[in-house]
Amino acid sequence: MKKLFFTLLALMFLFQMFAQDTSKLRVYTRPSGAIIKMNGETLTYGKFIVLDSGEYIIKAWAPKRDLVEKKVILGNNHLKTVAIKLPYSKDYVQYRRRLKFYNFKKYSLRYGFIASYLIFASSYISDISDFNDDASRFEKEAGKYQLLYQQSFWTEDHNFYTQKYNQSKGNYEDAIDEVDKRTRMVQIGAGVTLITTFFGWKLGNTMSKPRFEETPLLSNLTVTPIVGNGQTMLVIKSNF
Amino acid sequence: MKKVFILLCALSFLNACKKENTLEGIQLINLFDQELVDIITLENVIPISCDVIRADLKVYEDRIPDTVIYTHIIVRDQVGNAIRFSETKSLYFISSCDGSTTYELTLYNSKTRKESKPSQFIYIP
Structure with a gap:
């Protein structure tokens, strides 16, 4: 009984030691189909990830939208939700x-x-x-x-x-x-x-129809449709 | 091409709708207005003196509509004197000694103050 008690106490101590340096973070964007990146890693919309405490910069981008950067400070054992609204680009x-x-x-x-x-x-x-x-x-x-x-x-x-x-x-x-x-x-x-x-x-x-082209951001492989002059084109770009 | 055809059809339809003047060339005709019907005359004319005659007034009742009601007969001589008669027999009129006298004879309704177109009678002594 005594052994079990000490073992549990030791486990709790270890868990606390470990838990002190980690937090959970999830990111929501508007629109929901945005590409979300943090330290070069792609995040999934609304899904929690476990991170060490510290300062992070989240980048989000979606077609036709501006690239938005948001600084997040994670403390110890935090559960944080970040919402990012991406405005239409100029x-x-x-x-x-x-x-x-x-x-x-x-x-x-x-x-x-x-x-x-x-x-x-x-x-x-x-x-x-x-x-x-x-x-x-x-x-x-x-x-x-x-x-x-x-x-x-x-x-x-x-x-x-x-x-x-x-x-x-x-x-x-x-x-x-x-x-x-x-x-x-x-x-x-x-x-x-x-x-x-x-x-x-x-x-x-x-009259020629205006065209809209943009350089895809944050994506390794991007497929962009271009509509104009009665033609539809697909531009596939890859960032190696 | 289809639109052009439709518009042309619409144009010809509008052209067909053009209104014609149905009153053009119509003239108003009334026998009593155009003095084509003689409705009054003098008869049994007897010279009394060189400047007076006696005569009877005769209205051709069969020539005027049944609805016409008159109260008097007006006689105008060529000088412009007008006399209203309600009788028709043995009436005296002034005539001209020098030549013919023209009388204008009209029917008159004193209630409505309406007068007919004049009939003419020329007396030659």
């Missing part, structure tokens, strides 16, 4: 901006004229419909006054219905003119849109 942010602008320009050249025309035409077609309704109304009115004039006997009625007929006829002709004017505008607009869209489309096709 180059990538600029690339995204250029890509957005490129897309905006391209789609504007391709569909901008049609979209503008549709807005313009829808407003005009709505007007045409309104003026058509007016024309039909004035036409009916003119027909009514024509009939009343034909059936009238008194001079005052002749004058009144003639005046009313002429007024309705004038309004009808004005409405017809407006319909014709707007119809012509819609037709001209369609023609102009046709031509501008044709050239806009051609011009849009000649």
